[in-house]
Amino acid sequence: MSWIDIPDGSPFGPENLPLGVFRYGDEEPRVGAAIGDQVIDLAPVASAQMLDGAQLFAEPTLNAFLALGRPAWRATRNWLLDLVRNENDRDAVEPHLTPQSAVSMQLPFEVADYVDFYASEQHATNLGRLFRPDSEPLLPNWKHLPVGYHGRAGTIVASGTDIVRPSGQRKPPDASVPTFGPSQRLDIEVELGYVVGTPSKLGAPVPVDSFEDHVYGVVIVNDWSARDLQAWEYVPLGPFLGKSFATSISPWVVSLDALAAAAVPLPVQDPAVLPYLSGSRLVNFDITFEVYLNGQLVSTPPYKDIYWSPAQMLAHMTVNGASVRTGDLFASGTVSGAAKDQRGSFIELSWGGREPLVVDGKEHTFLEDGDVVTIAAWATGGDGSRLGLGEVTGRIRPAVS
Amino acid sequence: MSWIDIPDGSPFGPENLPLGVFRYGDEEPRVGAAIGDQVIDLAPVASAQMLDGAQLFAEPTLNAFLALGRPAWRATRNWLLDLVRNENDRDAVEPHLTPQSAVSMQLPFEVADYVDFYASEQHATNLGRLFRPDSEPLLPNWKHLPVGYHGRAGTIVASGTDIVRPSGQRKPPDASVPTFGPSQRLDIEVELGYVVGTPSKLGAPVPVDSFEDHVYGVVIVNDWSARDLQAWEYVPLGPFLGKSFATSISPWVVSLDALAAAAVPLPVQDPAVLPYLSGSRLVNFDITFEVYLNGQLVSTPPYKDIYWSPAQMLAHMTVNGASVRTGDLFASGTVSGAAKDQRGSFIELSWGGREPLVVDGKEHTFLEDGDVVTIAAWATGGDGSRLGLGEVTGRIRPAVS
Numbered sequence: 113m114s115w116i117d118i119p120d121g122s123p124f125g126p127e128n129l130p131l132g133v134f135r136y137g138d139e140e141p142r143v144g145a146a147i148g149d150q151v152i153d154l155a156p157v158a159s160a161q162m163l164d165g166a167q168l169f170a171e172p173t174l175n176a177f178l179a180l181g182r183p184a185w186r187a188t189r190n191w192l193l194d195l196v197r198n199e200n201d202r203d204a205v206e207p208h209l210t211p212q213s214a215v216s217m218q219l220p221f222e223v224a225d226y227v228d229f230y231a232s233e234q235h236a237t238n239l240g241r242l243f244r245p246d247s248e249p250l251l252p253n254w255k256h257l258p259v260g261y262h263g264r265a266g267t268i269v270a271s272g273t274d275i276v277r278p279s280g281q282r283k284p285p286d287a288s289v290p291t292f293g294p295s296q297r298l299d300i301e302v303e304l305g306y307v308v309g310t311p312s313k314l315g316a317p318v319p320v321d322s323f324e325d326h327v328y329g330v331v332i333v334n335d336w337s338a339r340d341l342q343a344w345e346y347v348p349l350g351p352f353l354g355k356s357f358a359t360s361i362s363p364w365v366v367s368l369d370a371l372a373a374a375a376v377p378l379p380v381q382d383p384a385v386l387p388y389l390s391g392s393r394l395v396n397f398d399i400t401f402e403v404y405l406n407g408q409l410v411s412t413p414p415y416k417d418i419y420w421s422p423a424q425m426l427a428h429m430t431v432n433g434a435s436v437r438t439g440d441l442f443a444s445g446t447v448s449g450a451a452k453d454q455r456g457s458f459i460e461l462s463w464g465g466r467e468p469l470v471v472d473g474k475e476h477t478f479l480e481d482g483d484v485v486t487i488a489a490w491a492t493g494g495d496g497s498r499l500g501l502g503e504v505t506g507r508i509r510p511a512v513s
Numbered sequence: 514m515s516w517i518d519i520p521d522g523s524p525f526g527p528e529n530l531p532l533g534v535f536r537y538g539d540e541e542p543r544v545g546a547a548i549g550d551q552v553i554d555l556a557p558v559a560s561a562q563m564l565d566g567a568q569l570f571a572e573p574t575l576n577a578f579l580a581l582g583r584p585a586w587r588a589t590r591n592w593l594l595d596l597v598r599n600e601n602d603r604d605a606v607e608p609h610l611t612p613q614s615a616v617s618m619q620l621p622f623e624v625a626d627y628v629d630f631y632a633s634e635q636h637a638t639n640l641g642r643l644f645r646p647d648s649e650p651l652l653p654n655w656k657h658l659p660v661g662y663h664g665r666a667g668t669i670v671a672s673g674t675d676i677v678r679p680s681g682q683r684k685p686p687d688a689s690v691p692t693f694g695p696s697q698r699l700d701i702e703v704e705l706g707y708v709v710g711t712p713s714k715l716g717a718p719v720p721v722d723s724f725e726d727h728v729y730g731v732v733i734v735n736d737w738s739a740r741d742l743q744a745w746e747y748v749p750l751g752p753f754l755g756k757s758f759a760t761s762i763s764p765w766v767v768s769l770d771a772l773a774a775a776a777v778p779l780p781v782q783d784p785a786v787l788p789y790l791s792g793s794r795l796v797n798f799d800i801t802f803e804v805y806l807n808g809q810l811v812s813t814p815p816y817k818d819i820y821w822s823p824a825q826m827l828a829h830m831t832v833n834g835a836s837v838r839t840g841d842l843f844a845s846g847t848v849s850g851a852a853k854d855q856r857g858s859f860i861e862l863s864w865g866g867r868e869p870l871v872v873d874g875k876e877h878t879f880l881e882d883g884d885v886v887t888i889a890a891w892a893t894g895g896d897g898s899r900l901g902l903g904e905v906t907g908r909i910r911p912a913v914s
Contacts, residue, residue: 225667230750243749251748256691257682261750262663262757266626266838267715276716278833281658281787290657292787314668314759315677315913341833347652348644349631349662350751356663357833358715386682386693432679432742432758433913437667512716512834 113495114196116209118148123500127373127493129192130329130364130502131174134215141218143169143177144210146364146502147196151215153208160204163191174221174365178309178328179438185309185328189369217363219270220331221307224439226268226359227429228303228335229260231420235448238460243343255383258420258428260442263335264356268441271363271504275336277481277511278357282340294511295338297465298479301446302401302413302456302487305333306422307365308440318430320391323423324368326436332362332401332489332504333443339459339478361441362489362504374398374491374499378421385424388431394421397491399501401447401456404486408471413447413456415489420444481510514896515597517610519549524901528774528894530593531730531765531903532575535616542619544570544578545611547765547903548597552616554609561605564592575622575766579710579729580839586710586729590770618764620671621732622708625840627669627760628830629704629736630661632821636849639861644744656784659821659829661843664736665757669842672764672905676737678882678912679758683741695912696739698866699880702847703802703814703857703888706734707823708766709841716834721792724824725769727837733763733802733890733905734844740860740879762842763890763905775799775892775900779822786825789832795822798892800902802848802857805887809872814848814857816890821845882911 114126124130124146134151135141144151158166165184168176177188195201230236233250236259240249253259277298283290309328312318318326335355342354375395384390399415425442446456455461458478462468468475479485486505493499515527525531525547535552536542545552559567566585569577578589596602631637634651637660641650654660678699684691710729713719719727736756743755776796785791800816826843847857856862859879863869869876880886887906894900 225665227753253682253684253691253745253748256684257746259746259750259753261753262665264626264663264835265666266841267835269715276834279718280833281654283654283657289784290654290787292789314670315910317680317913338833344654345658345660346749346751347654348747348751349660350747350749352628352660352662353829353833353835356830356835383690386691388693428754429757432681432739432754433677434665434668434754434757440667509716512718 115199115202116147116196122148123502125497126196128370128499130366132220132364133218136215141172149212150209151212157208175439181310220365221439223265223268223441224437226263226265227260227442228263229258229425230445231258231418232448233419235446242464258425261350268359271360274509275358275506276509278338279511280341280353283344295340297339299337299339299458300485301335301337303333303335303443305331305441305443308436311437312435314435315433318426320423320427323426329365329367331365332487332501334360334487334504360504360506362502364502366501373494376416389424394423399489399491402488405471406484411453413454414449415447479508481508483508516600516603517548517597523549524903526898527597529771529900531767533621533764534619537616542573550613551610552613558609576840582711621766622840624666624669624842625838627664627666628661628843629664630659630826631846632659632819633849634820636847643865659826662751669760672761675910676759676907677910679739680912681742681754684745696741698740700738700740700859701886702736702738704734704736704844706732706842706844709837712838713836715836719827719831721824721828724827730766730768732766733888733902735761735888735905761905761907763903765903767902774895777817790825795824800890800892803889806872807885812854814855815850816848880909882909884909
């Protein structure tokens with residue numbers, strides 16, 4: 113399939129070709145494509161082949177490339193597919209291959225607006241049971257619209273960035289006044305994030321069937337969460353400091369064209385959705401996440417059961433005329449499956465802290481200082497090989513005193 | 514006070530000198546200062562006088578200037594004060610004066626993250642009574658922390674931008690399922706917005722007494738709101754499409770240094786706030802808003818009674834380690850006074866639509882197509898003259914069918 117040596121089980125086979133921004137030593141960050149355990153430095157290769165827009169690969173973010181739109185994304189993908197398949201291109205490409213272990217990966221794009229949805233029925237049900245034990249777990253609006261809210265774009269960080277334990281106000285149910293201190297219920301949220309390339313116009317909703325015209329691809333998102341801060345602050349305007357301290361994303365953006373091989377039908381939506389959320393090409397993706405706490409696999413959330421299609425999320429987000437911009441990121445919300453070991457957060461995995469996990473012989477509920485969380489994700493490509501999203505990782509540092 | 518002719522009652526006297534971005538004909542947008550009813554084109558004047566950073570005034574946004582920090586902001590202000598006071602500078606400045614009526618004002622800065630607070634006790638109480646008539650109007654957290662959430666940065670628009678009536682889902686209490694259509698409860702929110710200049714570092718909270726090191730100045734904010742969309746969507750993650758279609762801001766950014774003349778003590782906070790919200794220099798500003806519907810004054814919300822100081826908003830927003838960036842905007846939330854004609858939204862002015870206003874002989878509750886809303890704001894300067902923020906305006910266009 114490729115003249116480039118690709119290790120068995122690599123997430124980055126010759127049909128994946130995700131894009132990211134890498135830095136080699138002190139050189140300027142620039143755009144690369146992942147294949148196997150190497151990076152192709154795209155700017156010099158594209159430039160030598162006089163590819164249209166070659167200079168965009170010399171930029172320190174993917175934004176200018178993302179703004180080009182789907183026809184250009186497709187043309188670039190086809191060019192890349194040829195490069196790695198054609199032995200004839202070997203001499204042109206080989207000098208620009210670098211081991212991924214020798215480069216540092218950067219935030220792949222400058223984030224414009226960040227929206228976080230709440231699209232997993234199992235997760236919303238679990239959190240309803242935990243936060244509101246005496247009511248129906250799913251709220252009345254949940255099956256009529258993809259519930260979502262805006263997160264903080266300026267604190268989206270590259271994979272590998274240390275996460276400082278946030279401090280803030282929390283008020284346990286039995287306390288009369290809030291206290292201040294480091295979060296005692298620090299958590300993760302395993303999510304899939306959609307990266308917008310082509311902007312839309314203010315006042316012009318994006319129809320549900322135009323999803324692929326606007327969204328370039330996907331990343332893994334870990335929306336770090338401080339459950340104690342969140343519980344005290346979130347009524348009535350939603351989560352704020354419980355989420356805004358950091359959100360980590362994976363370095364490689366996998367295109368929708370690569371991911372098409374993993375498309376699956378959407379679960380049945382009952383009650384029927386309103387016409388603006390109804391479309392002929394609504395799909396989900398059969399992606400499996402793997403959550404590692406200090407190197408031990410603790411959960412495998414499945415994306416395929418997510419209730420809302422990303423096309424519905426985009427249509428909903430813009431139906432009021434709100435525009436999207438290049439670099440917008442919208443994420444699925446925590447992905448949780450039906451089985452206990454498929455839950456996408458520790459508040460669910462430990463059922464509110466009452467049922468600790470045992471990791472490396474030690475009981476774990478929420479995150480402790482020094483803990484390292486790594487989330488990987490993969491689908492199966494058209495040729496049966498692994499089509500991976502790579503991974504996102506972060507280590508918890510102690511609170512600032 | 515100045516060799517420049519300043520009309521009586523002008524919001525832009527010689528001690529105000531707000532900055533904005535203007536466009537003259539087809540020329541590139543660039544930075545200007547307002548004085549009286551004129552604009553000073555700053556780039557050529559600063560360049561001729563070899564002012565440090567003069568080239569930043571040739572940029573199409575204020576962001577590069579905002580990033581300089583308070584010592585540079587002060588130096589620039591002092592330079593400007595001298596320019597307009599000194600008859601000697603007349604020959605250098607006069608060729609670069611243009612009537613404001615001859616230029617079009619642009620969005621003054623590129624917005625990074627947008628946070629909206631909920632800091633008026635009167636407004637929060639009014640909305641509590643309207644939305645949750647059977648419970649305590651103020652929620653338990655309200656006096657312990659400045660409640661806030663993230664809004665959509667990408668749909669913040671310049672004053673004068675038409676507002677297309679948003680469509681979306683709404684479910685009246687007596688309906689069994691939601692319906693889709695144009696908002697029937699389109700509203701305004703009168704707010705003061707704080708513009709961040711100097712960024713902070715991820716993981717490093719901004720102390721409450723460092724407010725002036727980070728915030729450059731203020732604008733008027735009209736956070737257009739679709740109350741019917743908001744009511745159906747906002748539990749549990751907060752407002753989303755009910756707000757995200759548009760937020761208008763005034764074109765002139767008034768510096769904290771100019772506004773210092775209008776500083777007043779903060780209202781007494783009881784219960785006492787936690788130490789991270791407690792400071793020695795907590796102030797509010799004695800600013801009065803004027804809300805005009807189709808040219809008729811309908812409300813005069815007073816800012817001075819706002820419960821939370823902007824220094825507390827900034828300290829709270831970063832206490833979890835979240836960083837701020839140049840161009841961040843955080844707003845007060847709707848400003849409402851105790852009197853009926855001091856309320857900062859139509860849902861309050863018309864008490865949920867049940868008590869229509871009479872404007873120009875016609876009953877008004879929420880906004881109708883063609884309505885024009887203009888919000889002005891002013892304080893009193895040190896010399897007793899009017900220290901104005903200018904105005905923000907927008908006209909409602911019919912929904913897209």
